[in-house]
Amino acid sequence: MKYHIDTIPVWDAYHQGGECPLCNLENRIEASYVESFLGGSVMEPDTRIEVNKTGFCPHHFQLLYDAQNRLGLALMTHTHLKEFMEKFQQRCNGILKASKAMGAFALSNLIKGKKDMQQLTVQFEEWLNAQHHQCIICNRMSDTMNRYAYTILYLWDTDKEFKKIFESSKGFCLKHLALTIKIARETMPSNKQALWLSDVIPLQIRSFHNLEQELSQFINKFDYRNQDKPLGSAKDSLARTIQKLTGKFMD
Secondary structure, three states, X not given: OOXXXXXXXXXXXXXXXXXXXXXXXXXXXXXXXXXXXXXXXXXXXXXXXXXXXXXXXXXXXXXHHHOOOHHHHHHHHHHHHHHHHHHHHHHHHHHHHHHHHHHHOOHHHHHHHXXXXXXXXXXHHHHHHHHHHOOHHHHHHHHXXXXXXXXXXXXXXXXXXXXXXXXXOOOOOHHHHHHHHHHHHHHOOHHHHHHHHHHHHHHHHHHHHHHHHHHHHHHHOOOHHHOOOOOHHHHHHHHHHHHHHHOOOOO
16 A cells, blocks of 8 residues: 655654654544534535535544534534434334334244345344544544655655654654554564564553553652652653553643
């Protein structure tokens, strides 16, 4: 798969510092997408069609709701709901038709009828679960994050100055470490993948070791004997450790 290279945001994310540059980028683009979907772009025909078809996941519905543009969100939700209701009705009609038919089955066809009904209900359940997790913002963020991960790999491979900054960084959170490995596997030959791992894994180990020490210092601060000792960088070690493990900033 080919990805577009987008270097400026990646450089900015590394200059920002922190536990994971891809978390920095993800946080930024999520806010940008939420803003754009409540702005003029959502009235573009192609975007509106996609919103109607896909909708938003619970997390992004919450962010959109919190943005306080209730009219814009209501308009999007209304047209999405109308399209969903049409699909839902079609699915329900199939279930109700099968249920009614089961009552008319002869004894010899009863076992087959039960199997058909069970298959329909499993498919209906799977479809409902899929609707719950569909999200146009998640889809667009995934595409953008793939591009940023590829750009990091490209810069690491081609830019000596970037490689110095990369080597002095704290690596990635677990989620985005996995993403870089996935993109490396898709876009790099085996020898380059091995070189990437030989560079990034020591960063991760060093970062986890430093976090463990800082978190231990943070815990020890709660001992009355250490009340006067400065915390320094350990002050936010709990939030940074959780981010490292989950890929989520703690507010």
